[in-house]
Amino acid sequence: xxxxxxxxxxxxxxxxxxxxxxxxxxxxxxxxxxxxxxxxxxxxxxxxxxxxxxxxxxxxxxxxxxxxxxxxxxxxxxxxxxxxxxxxxxxxxxxxxxxxxxxxxxxxxxxxxxxxxxxxxxxxxxxxxxxxxxxxxxxxxxxxxxxxxx
Amino acid sequence: xxxxxxxxxxxxxxxxxxxxxxxxxxxxxxxxxxxxxxxxxxxxxxxxxxxxxxxxxxxxxxxxxxxxxxxxxxxxxxxxxxxxxxxxxxxxxxxxxxxxxxxxxxxxxxxxxxxxxxxxxxxxxxxxxxxxxxxxxxxxxxxxxxxxxxxxxxxxxxxxxxxxxxxxxxxxxxxxxxxxxxxxxxxxxxxxxxxxxxxxxxxxxxxxxxxxxxxxxxxxxxxxxxxxxxxxxxxxxxxxxxxxxxxxxxxxxxxxxxxxxxxxxxxxxxxxxxxxxxxxxxxxxxxxxxxxxxxxxxxxxxxxxxxxxxxxxxxxxxxxxxxxxxxxxxxxxxxxxxxxxxxxxxxxxxxxxxxxxxxxxxxxxxxxxxxxxxxxxxxxxxxxxxxxxxxxxxxxxxxxxxxxxxxxxxxxxxxxxxxxxxxxxxxxxxxxxxxxxxxxxxxxxxxxxxxxxxxxxxxxxxxxxxxxxxxxxxxxxxxxxxxxxxxxxxxxxxxxxxxxxxxxxx
Numbered sequence: 001x002x003x004x005x006x007x008x009x010x011x012x013x014x015x016x017x018x019x020x021x022x023x024x025x026x027x028x029x030x031x032x033x034x035x036x037x038x039x040x041x042x043x044x045x046x047x048x049x050x051x052x053x054x055x056x057x058x059x060x061x062x063x064x065x066x067x068x069x070x071x072x073x074x075x076x077x078x079x080x081x082x083x084x085x086x087x088x089x090x091x092x093x094x095x096x097x098x099x100x101x102x103x104x105x106x107x108x109x110x111x112x113x114x115x116x117x118x119x120x121x122x123x124x125x126x127x128x129x130x131x132x133x134x135x136x137x138x139x140x141x142x143x144x145x146x147x148x149x150x
Numbered sequence: 151x152x153x154x155x156x157x158x159x160x161x162x163x164x165x166x167x168x169x170x171x172x173x174x175x176x177x178x179x180x181x182x183x184x185x186x187x188x189x190x191x192x193x194x195x196x197x198x199x200x201x202x203x204x205x206x207x208x209x210x211x212x213x214x215x216x217x218x219x220x221x222x223x224x225x226x227x228x229x230x231x232x233x234x235x236x237x238x239x240x241x242x243x244x245x246x247x248x249x250x251x252x253x254x255x256x257x258x259x260x261x262x263x264x265x266x267x268x269x270x271x272x273x274x275x276x277x278x279x280x281x282x283x284x285x286x287x288x289x290x291x292x293x294x295x296x297x298x299x300x301x302x303x304x305x306x307x308x309x310x311x312x313x314x315x316x317x318x319x320x321x322x323x324x325x326x327x328x329x330x331x332x333x334x335x336x337x338x339x340x341x342x343x344x345x346x347x348x349x350x351x352x353x354x355x356x357x358x359x360x361x362x363x364x365x366x367x368x369x370x371x372x373x374x375x376x377x378x379x380x381x382x383x384x385x386x387x388x389x390x391x392x393x394x395x396x397x398x399x400x401x402x403x404x405x406x407x408x409x410x411x412x413x414x415x416x417x418x419x420x421x422x423x424x425x426x427x428x429x430x431x432x433x434x435x436x437x438x439x440x441x442x443x444x445x446x447x448x449x450x451x452x453x454x455x456x457x458x459x460x461x462x463x464x465x466x467x468x469x470x471x472x473x474x475x476x477x478x479x480x481x482x483x484x485x486x487x488x489x490x491x492x493x494x495x496x497x498x499x500x501x502x503x504x505x506x507x508x509x510x511x512x513x514x515x516x517x518x519x520x521x522x523x524x525x526x527x528x529x530x531x532x533x534x535x536x537x538x539x540x541x542x543x544x545x546x547x548x549x550x551x552x553x554x555x556x557x558x559x560x561x562x563x564x565x566x567x568x569x570x571x572x573x574x575x576x577x578x579x580x581x582x583x584x585x586x587x588x589x590x591x592x593x594x595x596x597x598x599x600x601x602x603x604x605x606x607x608x609x610x611x612x613x614x615x616x617x618x619x620x621x622x623x624x625x626x627x628x629x630x631x632x633x634x635x636x637x638x639x640x641x642x643x644x645x646x647x648x649x650x651x652x653x654x655x656x
Contacts, residue, residue, distance in 0.1 A: 012581055016323065023330060023345070031342055037603060038611030041337045041344060044599040048330045055323035064317060067580045070376050078576075081375050082569060085368075085548070089565035092556060105545040111375045113541040122542050130549050140204050140557050 006063025016056030024049035077111050096145040102127035160508030163210055164516055172215040173513045177520045180222020182535050185230055191223035191480040196362040199487055200554025209491040210506050214513040216487055220480050224463045225521050228265040228456055229532055241423035241459035244431040248451025255447050259391035264449050265456040266525040267398050268405050272457035275409040276464025277514045287472040291497035296605035297616045301625035303598040306475045309632035320583045328591015331356050338600055351563040358486045358592045360555055360564045364571025365585045367551045372576040374544045391529055401453040404434050412458030416465020423478055426462025427455035471495055479586035486593055
């Protein structure tokens with residue numbers, strides 16, 4: 001996907017500028033303590049916001065050449081990876097280690113190299129292998145399966 | 151004599167069977183991590199931190215294990231440089247220039263052995279220099295007050311940023327983002343929440359381990375998904391490995407010179423091993439001149455960067471242990487380990503926790519010999535690691551990251567935060583924004599602000615107090631020069647071309 005020369009830096013620079021303004025606004029809202037402190041809890045965050053704003057402006061005005069941005073399909077793959085990982089984070093506690101790990105590892109393996117059989121084996125192998133490593137070698141208290149099944 | 155008695159204390163700690171076993175294990179894991187393309191020392195140490203803590207290791211044991219991984223990864227980085235022309239990490243990049251041509255000329259074994267011995271010489275001399283210099287520097291650091299510490303942190307950011315990126319604005323931005331993230335949580339002085347958005351999970355601030363694992367390990371997986379694990383490098387077969395004694399003897403001065411220069415590069419806050427390997431390669435190249443044949447596969451071209459980067463790795467521990475300012479990306483990660491273990495690096499560390507510091511230094515000395523033993527006769531074992539396919543390795547890395555962080559914090563919120571940092575790391579890599587200053591910012595942000603506030607309280611708000619001592623003026627000057635100099639130096643010094651498919655790492 002071609003975003004044009006320096007467009008990536010420019011877009012990110014604008015985002016940084018907006019973020020810096022929001023950060024500074026949040027810093028202005030901070031309550032001060034009762035102790036006498038010439039700097040207070042606002043000054044340092046405001047300095048940081050100022051540096052961010054300057055750097056963001058430099059990125060907008062003097063952008064670097066664009067990196068090789070991924071194609072739409074790869075953006076989709078990355079979004080799927082993030083989605084799978086978020087799901088994995090939520091599933092790890094209620095479903096235990098084995099099932100979510102096999103699925104997440106299998107999907108990630110498939111995304112790196114699209115060979116379904118290999119991904120299936122990688123998911124199962126990693127799930128069982130890592131469980132054995134964590135549980136029996138490192139002694140971590142992981143539950144293998146959902147509470148109702150184990 | 152002090153040093154000898156301290157070393158005796160260190161060896162009494164390091165030579166316990168448990169610590170020794172951890173050092174050997176760390177060396178082994180580290181070499182594997184270093185050898186794998188894409189997983190450098192920062193990733194390796196970051197990945198193992200949560201696991202280490204979950205195992206319930208004490209401070210010394212955890213530190214010994216992780217620094218052995220650090221040293222091991224510095225050794226291992228050369229293996230994929232030489233055999234695949236892909237540096238395992240950025241400091242190993244210069245080793246590609248002569249190591250890969252040597253391997254293509256049918257001398258892969260020689261290149262691996264020479265670089266292994268050079269790594270040993272560099273790391274050993276650096277560890278000896280560390281044990282001689284660090285206590286002295288720790289005494290100087292007693293002269294530091296809040297104003298000096300504030301300037302020192304600034305120096306670390308400016309030099310690290312200056313070297314970590316081609317674009318100063320991006321390096322400064324990365325530092326500022328890290329500092330901004332560090333402000334999240336309860337204000338140290340007033341106890342009032344800042345930038346938490348009312349989210350209770352954020353009242354303790356953002357755990358730097360979560361940020362480290364996300365920015366290094368998780369983002370790596372995204373990079374591989376994007377590239378579909380493609381690897382265009384030509385692998386070189388490794389035949390019989392013998393020790394080329396004559397050639398090793400011939401490069402002795404190269405190894406010694408490079409160790410000295412690499413150590414200095416490592417000690418400079420923020421400079422680190424990448425600079426060490428670059429400077430030493432360039433130095434040897436200019437000494438040898440056109441007749442040296444650098445770039446065609448000469449032993450000096452392998453020995454110089456390996457001695458330099460391993461020596462810099464040891465040098466980088468000096469500012470970390472004595473001043474609490476990391477000298478490189480990996481030492482920033484190790485600093486996080488110390489802080490998580492409730493150990494405050496700095497001058498008082500040598501007085502308060504001598505068993506930790508000297509146990510660590512003694513373990514490093516031992517680790518060097520273990521690494522030499524592993525990396526010369528057993529190099530074929532590590533070479534096998536290169537055959538692990540990324541579609542198995544990277545999901546494994548991700549799962550280890552998840553379990554490590556989850557077992558440490560027990561919070562799914564931290565896992566989500568880690569994924570967020572992973573996405574941020576991927577984006578930053580695309581935009582050539584360095585990630586190490588972000589970590590440094592998160593790590594040092596609170597201390598930097600505390601010192602600024604303390605300095606202002608002491609001086610009743612007089613800003614000139616920040617420049618009131620010789621040390622602070624020197625540090626401010628160095629910080630400004632450290633930030634500005636790369637702008638000019640980059641025009642003068644051009645890095646040699648590295649392979650297109652090389653994976654630059656922080």
